[in-house]
Amino acid sequence: MDLTRSERITFSKFLGLYLGSSFILLTIIFLLFYKMESRSQYELITSNMQNVASKVSSAIIYAHMAGLSINTAKMANFIKYDYALFDKEHRKLIGNIKNRIDLSKKLQKIDDSFVLVDSTPRGHLGVYHIVIKENIYHDIITKLTEKLIFYFFLIYSTIAVIGYYLASLFISPIINERKKLNNFIKDTTHELNTPITAILMSTGKDAPLTQKNLQRINLSAKRISEIYKDLVYLFLQDSNNKPHIEELQLDKIIEQQLEYFQSFSQKKRLTINSKLEPTTFKIDKENFSRLFNNLISNAIKYNKIGGFINITLKDSTLIIEDGGIGIKKDRLKDIFNRYYRGTKEQGGFGIGLNIVYHICKTYNIEIEVESQETKGTTFKLKFKD
Numbered sequence: 001m002d003l004t005r006s007e008r009i010t011f012s013k014f015l016g017l018y019l020g021s022s023f024i025l026l027t028i029i030f031l032l033f034y035k036m037e038s039r040s041q042y043e044l045i046t047s048n049m050q051n052v053a054s055k056v057s058s059a060i061i062y063a064h065m066a067g068l069s070i071n072t073a074k075m076a077n078f079i080k081y082d083y084a085l086f087d088k089e090h091r092k093l094i095g096n097i098k099n100r101i102d103l104s105k106k107l108q109k110i111d112d113s114f115v116l117v118d119s120t121p122r123g124h125l126g127v128y129h130i131v132i133k134e135n136i137y138h139d140i141i142t143k144l145t146e147k148l149i150f151y152f153f154l155i156y157s158t159i160a161v162i163g164y165y166l167a168s169l170f171i172s173p174i175i176n177e178r179k180k181l182n183n184f185i186k187d188t189t190h191e192l193n194t195p196i197t198a199i200l201m202s203t204g205k206d207a208p209l210t211q212k213n214l215q216r217i218n219l220s221a222k223r224i225s226e227i228y229k230d231l232v233y234l235f236l237q238d239s240n241n242k243p244h245i246e247e248l249q250l251d252k253i254i255e256q257q258l259e260y261f262q263s264f265s266q267k268k269r270l271t272i273n274s275k276l277e278p279t280t281f282k283i284d285k286e287n288f289s290r291l292f293n294n295l296i297s298n299a300i301k302y303n304k305i306g307g308f309i310n311i312t313l314k315d316s317t318l319i320i321e322d323g324g325i326g327i328k329k330d331r332l333k334d335i336f337n338r339y340y341r342g343t344k345e346q347g348g349f350g351i352g353l354n355i356v357y358h359i360c361k362t363y364n365i366e367i368e369v370e371s372q373e374t375k376g377t378t379f380k381l382k383f384k385d
Contacts, residue, residue: 004178007171015167022159030152034144041140046107046114049132052079053118056130060085064124070094079132086129093127103129112138180338184351192227195220219263226293230351233290243284250288250383251276251313257292258311264300265309274311281316281383283363291359294352295320295379302377318381327371335369 003011055078063070070085072094084095090103099110101117108115114134121127198220202213254276265272281288299309303324310321327335336357360367364384371377 003171003175007174007178010174011167011171014170015163018163018166019160022163023156026152026156026159030148034148037144038141041137041144042114045134045137046116049081049114049116049134050118052081052083053116053130053132054120056083056085056132057118057120060121060127060130061124070125070127082133082135084131084133085127086131087126088123088128090129095131097131097133099133101131103131188227188231192224195223215263219267222260222263226297229290230294230355233287233355243287245282245284247280247282248285248288250279250281250318253285253288254292254311254313254318257289257296261293261296261300264297268300268303269306270300270303271306271308272311273308274313276311276313277315279313279316279383281363287359287363291356291365291381292318294356298352299324299377316383316385318383319378321376321378323376326373326375326377327369328373329371332369332371 056075059075060070070093075083082095082097084097084101085093086101086103087093097115099115101110101115102108103117103119106117108117110133114137116132116134118130118132119128121130198216202216202220254274258272258274261272296309296311299320299322303309303322307323309323310319312319312321336353338351338354357367359365360381366382366384368380368382369377370380
């Protein structure tokens with residue numbers, strides 16, 4: 001991704017926080033599972049050792065009462081652990097345990113094995129202590145640890161990939177808005193540079209103050225004024241400065257604005273036809289002017305040399321039709337988005353129709369648009385009471 005320094009910092013912080021919190025949470029879960037599983041294995045093994053010790057003790061007591069001796073071969077069949085039998089003096093009678101055992105402790109750990117001491121025979125056949133030594137707990141815990149480590153890194157790797165994807169989704173709108181803003185600044189600079197350059201060329205030391213230069217200065221000044229008003233409306237509106245809504249004679253305002261655009265239309269040799277019936281509507285005058293001016297400005301900008309613009313105001317409906325380049329059907333849904341531009345060749349920075357949409361939404365004006373590529377575009381605005 002093409003990130004700025006601040007975006008990289010934001011991306012890194014988000015990803016670091018996500019991965020760090022996931023690591024801590026995952027670690028706690030795996031540690032708790034490890035403790036529960038190791039405790040469960042410990043209790044299972046010690047319980048089995050106790051059961052074995054009880055069986056050996058019962059066999060010894062039974063053999064003593066029956067006058068028999070200890071059958072080591074038979075005993076080895078059901079004892080699956082290392083074992084040993086000790087007499088009263090702590091001498092080993094039989095068994096395969098070679099470690100030194102503290103017979104005073106019922107359960108102890110020697111090396112990696114647990115050792116159980118059972119004293120229930122109570123001297124039958126000379127046996128006072130039964131010692132059982134397991135040899136599987138360490139292997140079970142080792143395998144458990146290896147599995148947990150493997151699954152920990154597997155799950156954490158998956159979380160890391162998901163985290164990177166989520167961080168990308170998180171930062172993507174910021175990147176898009178930044179790119180849009182950069183393009184907007186570039187387009188604004190270009191839009192301002194054109195009329196400013198025209199004014200400077202027309203007012204230079206060697207430039208005669210002819211009618212043509214005066215007209216050029218007038219057009220450039222009007223263009224700068226339009227850009228300024230659009231920017232103020234869209235970005236610098238004061239929330240405390242509420243619009244002044246009043247009953248306006250829309251046809252009169254349209255006539256005034258058409259005079260304003262006369263010089264622009266003459267530059268492209270456009271024919272503007274208007275049929276305006278007296279129509280009133282409650283709206284802020286400046287907002288209606290913004291609305292109408294942006295629609296006419298687009299109709300002029302995207303028109304053909306020698307083309308036409310038809311303006312009709314009838315039955316509380318304003319229709320602006322031009323014979324310009326038109327709009328592709330698949331792009332009609334995007335024309336009211338901020339920064340959207342129909343073509344790069346015609347200039348502009350894509351906020352005019354966004355302003356139109358915003359004003360229509362504010363005053364509950366229904367707006368429709370129809371367009372055919374290379375044939376022209378028609379905007380229809382219905383003013384509801």
